[in-house]
Amino acid sequence: MNAILRAEGVDLLYGTHQAVNGADFTLRRGEVAAVMGSSGSGKSSLLYCLAGVLAPTRGTVSFDRATLSSLTDDELSTLRRERFGFVFQYGELLPELTVEENAALPLRLAGQRKAPAHAAAGEVLGRLGMTELLQRRTSQLSGGQSQRVAVARALVHRPDVVFADEPTGALDSTNAAAVLEEFLKLARDQGTAVVIVTHDATVAEYADSRYTMTDGNLK
Template structure:
């Protein structure tokens, strides 16, 4: 498999407090990796460093061999918009937009015209069982439905990597399992790599590779 994302010797600080310590990480195209850890372990800080949102104090993060540190702020913003997708614990959908409009947003921001962007949004929403909700406001959706929209928005532009921060943490166990399976099925169909941060071992069990974060230190878990 082709390597898509790499971190080497990454340290991240908040003031004098070290959140991530000398992390090395490699992600292959189409791979699903789970980073487990308790609250405060540094797993979300690492996720946002890998996504180019937080700049490490030391070390490098690179996509396809291009180090984030060599890019301008504008170039890095474009990279995140065009080649990454994000799924957050509470969806972070825009309440003033419909389901279809929320999903099409990454394509519209990339310059796609409204009609083809909405067609693409409808297709990915259909694969997630959300066709009948296209024109609803997100305030009219259940938690599970909202998170399916968040997944659709993250995948509609077929990114190289999706970063998911506790993507099922706000859902009950039945909805969590269903959304996670649909999310990973669609990502694998697109050959999109996924990095999931979670405290839940049952979520991590769906990944190809599992890591554990403890006090900022990342270790790979060996298969049982």
């Protein structure tokens, strides 16, 4: 399969601290890749470089043959909104919205009308076992339920790549395994590639390829 995302010689400096040191990374279409490392190893910094959130100090990141540094801020925003998805450790849901509204948000931001956006969100949430909770507020959800909503939001617009930063780090082991399995099955079914950064070797076992990051060095 062809590479959809590639990093070559990526450095990222915060002042004099080198968070990422000469990282090379390749992600193929539909592939699940895990980047393992302890807290402070630089794995989240690398993730945000790959997603175009942070600009590398040196080196290049390219997505679908376009170099991210050549894109304008508006083009990067469109890319992240329409072709990328994100799952964070604590979900980062909007408390004023319902489950259905949270999951439909990427489609609504892209200009889709309410009815089809909510229908698409309901379909994805149904696959994650959330059909009975569409009108709940996020304050009424358990941790596992909240993370399922975050997964639905990341996948509802069928992005090319989802970036997941410790997606099960706030869950107990039982919920973590269930959410991760549902997340990756849904991603694979729709051909979405996934980059997961994690400190947990159990999570990395679900990936097709595995990298390890230590003191900014990726291997």
